[in-house]
Amino acid sequence: MKKILCVCITILTVLGVQTVYSQKVMLDEPVKAGPLTVFPDVSDKNAYYYVTDKPRIATAANGKPKFSFLKYVDNNAANKEGDGGGLVHAVVVLEVTDEHRKLAERELQRIKPGAILKGPILFTDGTIALISSIANKDGEFTKQVLGIGKAPILDGHQAAISVLLNKQGAKILWESFKTPTPDMSVSFEMTMQGYRSPKRVKIEANFEQIYESTVFQAAAAVNGPVLLSGEINSTFEDMRKSGAIKVEQYGEDEDLEKALETAYSKLTSMMFDPASGTGSPNLGQLGASAGVGGTSLLDRATTRLNEERNSARTQNAAIRAENRTAADRRSAAATTTSTAGTTSTAGTSTTSTTGSTTTGGTDASLRDDVRIGPRRAMDVSAGYTGGSNVSGPAEIPQVDVPSISIVASYQMKKVRQSGKFSIDLNKYTVDNLVMRFDENFGQIKCTDCFREANLEDPLYVQRDVFAYLDGFNSEDFGKYINFANVTVRKKHEGGDVTNQEIRIDKTNFNTTGNTFKVIYGWKNDADRAKWLDYDYKVAWNYFGGFTEESPWITTSMGSVPVSSPYVRKMLDIEADPAVFEEKGVRSAEVKVTYTLGGKEQVRNFRLDPKKTLSGQIDLLMPAQALAYEYEINWILKTGKTISTGKLPGTSSLIFADNL
Amino acid sequence: MKTGLALFLLLPLPLFGQLLEESSRVAIPVKGTTVVVYAMVDCAHCYYYLPPALHISQRQDTQVLEASFISWEPEGGSPAGGIFHVLTDWGLPARGEDSVQRKLRARYDSLAVLSGPAVVRAADEGVRIVGKDNLTTILTRSVQRAQVPPSTPGARMALSFRFDADGVQEFKRCLRDPDSVTATLAVTYYYRLRSAHGAVLDRPVTLQLPFKTILKQLNVTP
Numbered sequence A: 001m002k003k004i005l006c007v008c009i010t011i012l013t014v015l016g017v018q019t020v021y022s023q024k025v026m027l028d029e030p031v032k033a034g035p036l037t038v039f040p041d042v043s044d045k046n047a048y049y050y051v052t053d054k055p056r057i058a059t060a061a062n063g064k065p066k067f068s069f070l071k072y073v074d075n076n077a078a079n080k081e082g083d084g085g086g087l088v089h090a091v092v093v094l095e096v097t098d099e100h101r102k103l104a105e106r107e108l109q110r111i112k113p114g115a116i117l118k119g120p121i122l123f124t125d126g127t128i129a130l131i132s133s134i135a136n137k138d139g140e141f142t143k144q145v146l147g148i149g150k151a152p153i154l155d156g157h158q159a160a161i162s163v164l165l166n167k168q169g170a171k172i173l174w175e176s177f178k179t180p181t182p183d184m185s186v187s188f189e190m191t192m193q194g195y196r197s198p199k200r201v202k203i204e205a206n207f208e209q210i211y212e213s214t215v216f217q218a219a220a221a222v223n224g225p226v227l228l229s230g231e232i233n234s235t236f237e238d239m240r241k242s243g244a245i246k247v248e249q250y251g252e253d254e255d256l257e258k259a260l261e262t263a264y265s266k267l268t269s270m271m272f273d274p275a276s277g278t279g280s281p282n283l284g285q286l287g288a289s290a291g292v293g294g295t296s297l298l299d300r301a302t303t304r305l306n307e308e309r310n311s312a313r314t315q316n317a318a319i320r321a322e323n324r325t326a327a328d329r330r331s332a333a334a335t336t337t338s339t340a341g342t343t344s345t346a347g348t349s350t351t352s353t354t355g356s357t358t359t360g361g362t363d364a365s366l367r368d369d370v371r372i373g374p375r376r377a378m379d380v381s382a383g384y385t386g387g388s389n390v391s392g393p394a395e396i397p398q399v400d401v402p403s404i405s406i407v408a409s410y411q412m413k414k415v416r417q418s419g420k421f422s423i424d425l426n427k428y429t430v431d432n433l434v435m436r437f438d439e440n441f442g443q444i445k446c447t448d449c450f451r452e453a454n455l456e457d458p459l460y461v462q463r464d465v466f467a468y469l470d471g472f473n474s475e476d477f478g479k480y481i482n483f484a485n486v487t488v489r490k491k492h493e494g495g496d497v498t499n500q501e502i503r504i505d506k507t508n509f510n511t512t513g514n515t516f517k518v519i520y521g522w523k524n525d526a527d528r529a530k531w532l533d534y535d536y537k538v539a540w541n542y543f544g545g546f547t548e549e550s551p552w553i554t555t556s557m558g559s560v561p562v563s564s565p566y567v568r569k570m571l572d573i574e575a576d577p578a579v580f581e582e583k584g585v586r587s588a589e590v591k592v593t594y595t596l597g598g599k600e601q602v603r604n605f606r607l608d609p610k611k612t613l614s615g616q617i618d619l620l621m622p623a624q625a626l627a628y629e630y631e632i633n634w635i636l637k638t639g640k641t642i643s644t645g646k647l648p649g650t651s652s653l654i655f656a657d658n659l
Numbered sequence B: 001m002k003t004g005l006a007l008f009l010l011l012p013l014p015l016f017g018q019l020l021e022e023s024s025r026v027a028i029p030v031k032g033t034t035v036v037v038y039a040m041v042d043c044a045h046c047y048y049y050l051p052p053a054l055h056i057s058q059r060q061d062t063q064v065l066e067a068s069f070i071s072w073e074p075e076g077g078s079p080a081g082g083i084f085h086v087l088t089d090w091g092l093p094a095r096g097e098d099s100v101q102r103k104l105r106a107r108y109d110s111l112a113v114l115s116g117p118a119v120v121r122a123a124d125e126g127v128r129i130v131g132k133d134n135l136t137t138i139l140t141r142s143v144q145r146a147q148v149p150p151s152t153p154g155a156r157m158a159l160s161f162r163f164d165a166d167g168v169q170e171f172k173r174c175l176r177d178p179d180s181v182t183a184t185l186a187v188t189y190y191y192r193l194r195s196a197h198g199a200v201l202d203r204p205v206t207l208q209l210p211f212k213t214i215l216k217q218l219n220v221t222p
Helices: A002-016 A098-111 A167-176 A207-211 A214-220 A229-242 A256-271 A283-287 A297-339 A474-479 A506-512 A577-583 B094-107 B134-142 B165-176 B211-217
Strands: A031-033 A036-040 A047-050 A055-057 A067-074 A083-094 A116-120 A123-131 A142-146 A158-166 A185-196 A201-206 A245-249 A272-274 A409-412 A420-424 A429-440 A450-454 A463-469 A481-491 A497-505 A516-520 A534-542 A547-549 A553-555 A559-562 A566-574 A585-596 A599-607 A614-622 A628-636 A641-643 A647-649 A653-655 B020-030 B033-040 B046-049 B054-056 B067-072 B081-090 B113-117 B121-130 B157-163 B184-194 B200-210
Touching: A031 A047, A031 A098, A036 A098, A047 A098, A055 A429, A067 A167, A083 A167, A083 A185, A098 A116, A098 B113, A123 A158, A123 B157, A158 A167, A167 B067, A167 B081, A185 B157, A201 A207, A201 A256, A207 A214, A207 A229, A207 A420, A214 A229, A214 A409, A229 A245, A229 A256, A229 A409, A245 A256, A256 A272, A256 A420, A429 B081, A429 B157, A463 A481, A463 A497, A463 A534, A474 A481, A474 A506, A481 A516, A481 A559, A497 A506, A497 A516, A534 A559, A566 A585, A566 A599, A577 A585, A585 A614, A599 A614, B020 B094, B033 B094, B046 B094, B054 B200, B054 B211, B067 B165, B081 B165, B094 B113, B121 B134, B134 B157, B134 B165, B157 B165, B165 B211, B200 B211
Parallel strands: A031 B113, A047 A116, A067 A450, A463 A559, A566 A653, B020 B184, B046 B113
Antiparallel strands: A031 A036, A036 A047, A055 A083, A067 A083, A083 A158, A123 A185, A142 A158, A185 A429, A201 A245, A201 A420, A272 A409, A463 A516, A481 A497, A481 A534, A534 A547, A534 A553, A566 A614, A585 A599, A585 A628, A628 A641, A628 A647, B020 B033, B033 B046, B054 B081, B067 B081, B081 B157, B121 B184, B184 B200
16 A cells, blocks of 8 residues: 555656746747747747747947957066966856847747747756867866856846966967857757646556566566567557556547557556666677567567668658659759740759758768758858859658667566556646757957956066165275165155165175165056156265265166265375485374365374385275375484475375485 | 667657657758658647758858858967867748748648747767768867757857867868868757657657858858
8 A cells, every 4th residue: 555655656746746836838839939939838828938048248238248358468578478368258148139029929920829928938957158169168278267057047147257268278269259250159058847738648557467468477587588668568558458557538639649658658667677777788688589579689679670760761762752753843844944945044953062961971870860951051041141053942851761779678677566557647747848059259349348468567566776886895895984875765656755775884795796676666657757767865984984975866777876986095105215314314204184074084104214115095085086185204313303394195106205 | 780770779758748740741842942841749730840951050140150260370389270160050040931831831731830840859979070081080079069959940059179280281171172071060859750550759850061061151261
């Protein structure tokens, strides 16, 4: 009893579930209404819903497409060509235009007068993908692809797609967008839910009686044969005729075949498992001779396929005969026309140089299932602008001869069903329909949507200012310079001031190798040329605490030459020992005075004939000048002192023996 | 040989679906092609047509055929290559449907209503490129995506092919000599028929679009 209950619940679940889904369209009865595919409402056959299958680039409020393609370069000083890439961003809307709706409404009236178009079908699920060799996810030209996956399911809803391209990808796609059909199409696979037609049919069966069938008894045995679905259905059909399976039909117009097919499918799924788990038998099962009628599964399937092929070929023979008759008639008419001397070509040609298909084809895989298509692929397309050289009626195409036998095979389940099987098909059954539709981005008519950019952003740019001490070495620091202080001041356009300072002393002079740097950045400096201008000054601190500071100097150079205004100059002092001997000089003292920063500086040097009569003293002087005063005092052996008094000097040599 | 003839497939046959009456089959010539029409089993005067042919899609606004080819030379260590992008669809335009319905009414059923294309299901094998030439091999290895083909009329199917340097050379050669091309784009659909004996049959219909047709209509900008 419990099993019966479970079976009934299962059947009701599969076939009879009425969802809370508010839209109820009939999937069996699609109608092509102009540009739209529409489905009728289950309860109101005059009400139709259309499929929103017209994706396009969304439009912004200003009328421009919601699309952008940015091609960028990032300067790279190390290479001849900068680094770069591209960024494509598009918003795709799934929408049917008013024009499409009106066309569909008009066409719907032709098909079903009085019918109304109520609105879009609500998709239950869907995916969106890009079809592109360039913007291919994980492809050679992309760094990242975002936005693919879940698709919008409501009419008018939008989806954003973003593709980050590498440099080559950006270049190629940029060129591709110059063609009418760029290598970028968006592909939707959308699922819609609807209902299949109800059948006023009730089918009942008793499992005990079903299992009594000879075929099923054999299949139930250990290592029993694999059965074809057709063999199972055939057995069920025999039972229906014998009354083991009861069919109650409430109306005369019902499609009994479909109802029975449904019932048989359910019975099959309850009693059998697909062979080898999939319905495709393994090689052992294919060749096994023990089976229905003592023949192998392969033989039985081949027989079934041949029956179908023979049926199709018989029908095709009749079609070919009809085509020949029609061709003869046309030929006769053409001859008559030609004889009469007319120049019309109408009705005389059924061949074409650009035919889209050929009967039989050249490929084995197409030999038997080829469909004869039009003579020219575009001949039947609306608005095709190319000329057509096809003017007469084409031949009647033959039916397709199946090259494969679509049969499933089954093995009987180990667990037997029991009790009664009952299925009431007087209800709509829920089903899903998956629809695919693609759309190319096309030529985007929006110059603003395509931008090329150099990523050198002033915001991120910084100015390096280098400072070098000119003409100095570390010895100078040890002898007369304490340090130099370089101050850089940048007055920005916006009023901000950047101050940077470098202190150069003996220690960092040696460690930096006489290269010093300060930086300033970008602060609302709209004028890029003026941004390069800055001020600097240098302060020097010399031995003795003397400081000299330059005024502010404005420059745009990247380097600041730092030169001391004062340099160390050597003053040579020489005396002739012979003169000193002749004049009886015991010693002499040279006193040099000069002014530095307003203060008098004094240097002394003693000349002693017993020690040295030659020497140097250093003076800190402006680089371009040498001016000092000097005084020589000779002390004679007699104790007398002779002095020159203060004398001006401009030479780098003082002779101290001219007394 | 037997295995070549009889392939066992477990196809997801739906429990329900549109069923067409095999005996009602009529073939109606329209503008150089022939449209095969069937009556629906449980709907009086309701007729549906089989997918007639694959086309190169046309943009609705400009009527431009939706196919493009670009190629590039080697540069900065990147090899030469090319990309071919094409969109296809099938179906009859509204005028074509009007024409079929008129002829249907005039010759077979005065109350006939051509409702649209038959409900079809794409074969699991999807889009195929068949042929025996070099281009067939190149196209097959170059196609970037081969999804389940659309099963509704007018719904476009985009295909993108990425060629290497050799592929570009061959494609360009074929552009100069399209008549030598045997490569063909093929899509198989199944529709359901009720035979005269009451059996339900799944019948294939294969649509083809030869690449030579595409190449002849492809404008290549140097």
